[in-house]
Amino acid sequence: MTIDEIRKILPTLPEAPGCYKYIGQTGEIIYVGKAKNLRRRVSSYFQRDIQSSKTRLLVRQIRGIEYIVVGSEAEALILENALIKEHKPRYNILLKDDKTYPEVVIHREHFPRIRVERRPARDGSQHFGPYPNAGMAHAAVAMVRDLYPIRTCDLDLSPHKIAQGKYKVCLEYHIGKCKAPCVGYQTEEDYDHNIREITSLLRGNLRDVIELYKEEMLRLSGELRFEEAQIYKERLQYLENYQVKHTVAPHHIHNVDVFSFEEDADGSTYVNFMHLTQGMVTQVYTLEYRSLIEGETREELFASAITELRQRFASRARELILPFDPGWRDDVNVTITIPQRGDKKKLLELSERNVRQYKVDKYKRAERLNPDQKLMQVVGDLKQRLSLERVPMHIECFDNSNIQGSDPVAACVVFKRGRPSKKDYRKFNIRSVEGPDDYASMKEVVTRRYRRMVEAQEALPDLILADGGKGQVGAIRDALSSLGVEIPVAGLVKDDRHRTAALLYGEDALREIPVRHHSPTFHLLEQIQAEVHRFAITFHRDKRSKSQLSSRLDYIKGVGAKTKDTLLSTFHSVQGISSATLVDLTRVIGPSKARIVYNAFHPDASEESSVSVE
Structure with missing residues (x-):
């Protein structure tokens, strides 16, 4: 697809939140973005006056657009993050004003620090991300610090430095945000245990951590260690809030394929995966599927599409969420779910x-790419x-107008x-008919x-x-018959609101x-009827106006x-003539005729000019 073709289809994009993917020349994803309004955001890349040289470079590489519609801007942000991690598009880095995407880094050191960094050193530290923006990365670190007493200082906490006893506890220790490993109040083993749980969290394994915390909270409650159980309860609340804000669905929906099915009147089937x-x-794709076997049912089509999509994306999902049961049984270990409500229904x-x-x-x-295609379907209908x-490729419509x-x-x-061919429009003055006789x-x-035309x-x-109705149709047929011409003639029947009805x-x-209202055929007939009515009325109004305006000049002698x-x-x-000054009239038709015309429209001025002034 060329850039000009892409520009033509931009108005067809939905005005809804979602993520968009730009496809390069070889079919790879070169950029992923999110938008509150997909049409407006994607269209902004294809303006003529783009200032950024990097954006212009990206646009020159685009050969296709794909997008995913979601329910909210927050869901678009989450999905964008997942797609960037999955595809690692090269222009997502280049277009960030020479900045890389932020990452969460757990440093490789004694009592590791956790930081948000844009250009972290590749020194063996653990990296999580990239995140689509710094706000999301900082939110992840804030969640970790709310859950775990992790140090925020830059001190060297190697064993020999701690042993020297040069450090003192800080405010973070006093407010319960740090256990002061700098003075030996927390062992490295205990600190590393927290780091392992944090690593699991940042990798997205919230489900396992939540289950672990629930078990620990119940165990401590059973041992009547309520203060310690309260800590785990608070951590659970933080994790659940984080999960709601940063995932499209709850984390327990894991390794699941969702398929939806849509049919078309022309025999096409569409399946979304x-x-x-x-x-x-992590993956979204819509497949247009056509049956190659006559008489194949929608269930058989759906089942075939599911198999093809799972093979194409090498899916090993253990659960399929479907709108109906297509009888798919390729893998007996896969569970089929047809949800009626809840999170799976939303998916x-x-x-x-x-x-x-x-x-x-x-x-x-x-x-947009072939404007004549739809019109050809309409005239075919x-x-x-x-x-x-x-096929009526050439249609002519007549209308009369008089008072x-x-x-x-x-x-x-x-x-x-x-389409209207205005160069072929014709106007007619009625010559042989006296009085209001439309037929x-x-x-x-x-x-x-x-x-x-025959001549x-x-x-x-x-x-x-x-x-008009039967009378007008009959009059046209009589005229054609007298000429020996055979052309199909139809009338446009109107309803009580003077709209095309049949x-x-x-x-x-x-x-x-x-003719069904709001159908393409209805709109074409309505357009033809409105156009001939407009053209006839305008011509009649112009003729009547000229007749009325010129009549006043006809009565002026000379x-x-x-x-x-x-x-x-x-x-x-005539109004323009009547409001013209004597000087203006003189310039156009000379002084003597100007005085005659001026006096005809200004009789008071004529009387004044005839009275001599002493």
Whole structure:
């Protein structure tokens, strides 16, 4: 996909929170980001005036976009972190203003310190991350310090330094945040035990630690050691709060595959796959699946897609969360869950949201990349509804306009390939009809239109539409018959609100063919009807306006047709002429005629000019 093609599909992206992935030339993920509004955020990369040279470099490498819709901005942040850890996109580092992503580091030393660092030394220390932002990294360290009495100082706590007795306890010891290993109050063995638990926590193994803390709390409570049990209770509360804020799902949902299923009217099937580890989404993919076997059921299709996706991503999940049971039994050790409520139901809904969004975006993108495709489907549907011999690629529609027979006019609008062809629009002054006779007017206009086209050997339309009922359709057919021309004619039936409600068509007897409101065919017919009505009304209004405006000039003696045309072309209307000064009129038509016109519109000024001043 080229950059121009990507720009065309940007308006089809959902305005919802989620994560986006930029795909490079070889199909690898080169950047992962999060957004509160996916459409707005992704579109910002493709503006013409990007200042950052690194962003411009990234955009030049993009050949595709994938995204995952989630429920909130917080979930997007969590998912972004998981995707960065999974794929390690190179531009996630390059685009961070020469800064690497922050990591949590447990230093390799006696009584290890725990810090947030952006460029940690590779000296054997343990690294956790990278985190998508410093706030999340500091939150992890804050959680650790709330749970464990870890030192925050920079002292050298090697055994011989502690033995020298040069250190003193600090405020952290007095407020219970540190056990003062600097003065020997805490053994290195006890400190290292805490570090092992912290390591497990930072690796995401909250479930094991939570179970351990529950067991320890109950054991201490059973031994009536309530103060020590309270410590573990508080730690459990911290961990549960952290879990709610930093995971898409609870950590007990581990090594699970989620599949959702969506069908399409054209026979396509869409299956979304999500894999969760420790409550975090680590893989997401949507597959468009088509049956190769005639008569294959939706259950068989779904089961085949599950097998293919699990093989493609080498999934070893022990549980599948599904919307219904497709009869999949490839692995008897795998549990099938069809949730009705709770956390697993929310995960299934998240997957379903993504598969529905994928289906919607497929059509939106196809329409953006190939605008004529949808219109061709609409005119194809019109052919089927009317049982026409060929697709109505060329449609013409007629409408009359008059007020009680005065200034009667008609208009013809032309649609080619479902789009208005304004250069082919035509206006008609009614010549042979006296009074308000719509049927006779329609017959005259149609006769004039197609007699000329036949004589000029121009291509005739595939379908003629009349903005009216049986009378208008009959008048058009009579006109065509007199010319020996055969063109299908249909009428646009209106409802009480003057909106298109149905088509009136039939070779022998006219019958109403309903059109579903808000369908693509309905919108095309509505557009044609509105356009011909607008065109006819505008022409009639212009003609009536010119007739009314020019009539006042006709009664001024001494002003002929040439002078009248000169005045109207200069001042555009009689109102403009009436408000012009004598000097302005003189400049256009000379002093003598200017005085005549000026006095005609300003009789008071004429009387004043005739009174002599002594």
